[in-house]
Amino acid sequence: MTDSRTDPRRGDDDGVVVVDTGTDTTAAGDPSSTTSVVDPAPVPRSRIIFASLIGTTIEFYDFYIFATAAVSVFPLIFFAGGDAGTALLASMATFGTAFIARPLGSIIFGHYGDRLGRKVTLVGALLTMGIATFIIGLLPTIQQIGLWAPAMLTILRFFQGIGLGGEWSGAALLASETAQPGKRAFAAMWPQLGAPFGFILANGVFLLLTIWFVYDSTAAELTDPFLVWGWRIPFLLSIVMVGVGLYVRLRIEETPVFAKAMAQNERVKAPVSEVFRKNWWEIILGTFIMLATYGLFYLMTTWILSFAIGGEDTGGLGYGYRSFLILQVIAILLFAAFIPLAGYLADRFGRRRMLITTTVGIILFGLSFGWWLSPEAMGTGDGLDVTRMLVFLCVGMSLMGLTFGPMSAVLPELFPTNTRYTGSGVAYNISAILGAALTPFVAVWLVQHFSVAWVGYYLAALSVLTIISLILAPETSKKSLYTDEPAHT
Structure with a gap:
């Protein structure tokens, strides 16, 4: 049985969240009293859900429009002048700039998120990310202003990474710090x-744009309307989502967990130094807990695309881009479907038990890559076994949903309130460098020098490190997010 302090947000029949700071300013001026102070303005749960969801949707939208453009558009209009291979490498290097910036973003926004609050910091992260993406859609090309064009693209990509570094942890805390005890993983998914x-x-x-403009990336001309202005549309459209997200986030309240920390003066001057001094072990655990998740995600999205549509002479399968993209979108639906299931299972059976079981499944999946994907078994070009590829993608994306779903509860639960934004963000984004930035390049190298089976072995190795971290980590499903409260039962 929980009291008002253990259950700070009591949902009524209309699905609103009643915020309880856990302090009483009327009890003879004693701020340590435990009588609850209820915010007179109830917060609809739907608003909290949307405010946390919109930012991460924009985050991944921005990632994929840049990734797609970095392969098929930017080498032609921002890095032209040398051979095609060099232009592509330069474009991909610019794409990777965001991974360098993300840990810095988690430190910057983590500092303000732990000092000023989750709400104001989430607004700042959203604006940083969204404005940078929008301006990319307005940039002149290298044909128009020379080397200033790739320089400005790189700078804006860096600022995208800064915003991305502060977005995820803030959204995760907004969802988890307003959740009912016992249902935190499902609420945070x-x-x-x-x-x-x-x-x-x-x-x-x-x-839709490539179909509308009848654009063929293999026979592109700089005069193609898609290269002249069509590619800008996805970047410019992001400002619409930013506007919606900004409107929603300005109408939410501060989370009750952080409100109570402020009332009890628990904030620290320098959250980043505090978290590295007192919670360095939790940062290590969180980084490696996320490792298998990042590795699987970037293999099932970025690398598999390059492998499937790559030429047979380079070890690829030579399948059509549009046809393969349809298969990926179908599989992504299972990714989405398994995320809420993962949240439920993590609440029902605990974080460690659920994630260890899932990670064992990822290891077995990795060990089977050679059976699934070898050109002899899968076929190449028009002879590709579409059903086999679709089943492979569906299995991988289902596992992705199971491992990714609980992470917005797992990582924040490792840290105390006054450094939670910084700690969870740093762990999440350092893991992005180890598991995301490196994985597609390592996978390409393994296919070229060994075989596709070795890509699966690499995924299995990452997953073993994750299992070790999960074994060493505490079970946090019953932990209170308030720093002065015992675990609930």
Whole structure:
């Protein structure tokens, strides 16, 4: 049985969240009294859900429109002048700039998120990310202003990374710090749905545009309308989502967990130094807990696309881009479907038990890559076994939903309130460098020098590190997010 302090947001029949700061300013001026102070303005749960979901949807939307453009558009209009291979490498290097910036963003926004609050910091992260994306859609090309064009693109990509670094942890805390005890993983899974939603939205927009403009990336001319102005549309459209997200986020309240920390003067001057001094072990655990998730995600989205549509002479399968994209979008629907299931299972059976079981499944999946994907078994070009590829993608995306779903509860639960934004963001974004930035390149190298089976072995190795971290980590499903309260039962 819980009291008002253990259950700070009591949902009524209309689905609103009643915020309880856990302090009483009327009890003879004693701020330590435990009588609850109820905010007179109830917060609809739907508003909290949407406010946490919109930012991560924009995050992954921005990621995929930039990734797609970095392969098929930017080498032609921002990095032209040398051979095609060099232009592509330069474009992909610019794409990778965001991974360098993300840990910095988690430190910057984590500082303000732990000092000023989750709400104001989420607004800042959304604006940083959205404005940078919008301006990319307005940039002149290298044919128009020379080397200033790729320089400005790189700077804006860096600012995208800064915003992305502060977005996820803030959205995760908004969802988890307003959740009822015992249902935190399910409540916190909403930001995670931004990944499949952003993927479908971004790739759907690019797919429609390439059809509308009749654009063929293999025979592109600089005079093609798509290269002249069509590619800008996805970037410019992001400002609409930013406007909606900004409107919703300005209408939410501060989370009750942080409100209570402010009332009890628990804030620290320098959250980043505090978290590295007192919670360095939790940062390590969180980084490696996310490792298998990142590795699987970037193999099932970025690398598999390059492998499937790559030429047979380079070890690829030589399948059509549009046809393969349709298969990916179908599989992504299972990714979305398994995220809420993962949240429920993590609440029902605990974080460690559920994630260890899922990660074992990822290891077995990785060990089977050679059986699934070898050109001899899968076929190549028009002879590709479409059913086999679709089943492979569906299995991988289902596992992705199971491992990704609970992370917005797992990582924040490792840290105390006054450094939770910083700690969870740093762990999440350092893991992005290890599991995301490196994985597609390592996978390409393994296919070229060994075979596709070795890509699966690499995924299995990442997953073993994740299982070790999960074994060493505490079970946090019963932990109170208030720093002065015992675990609930």
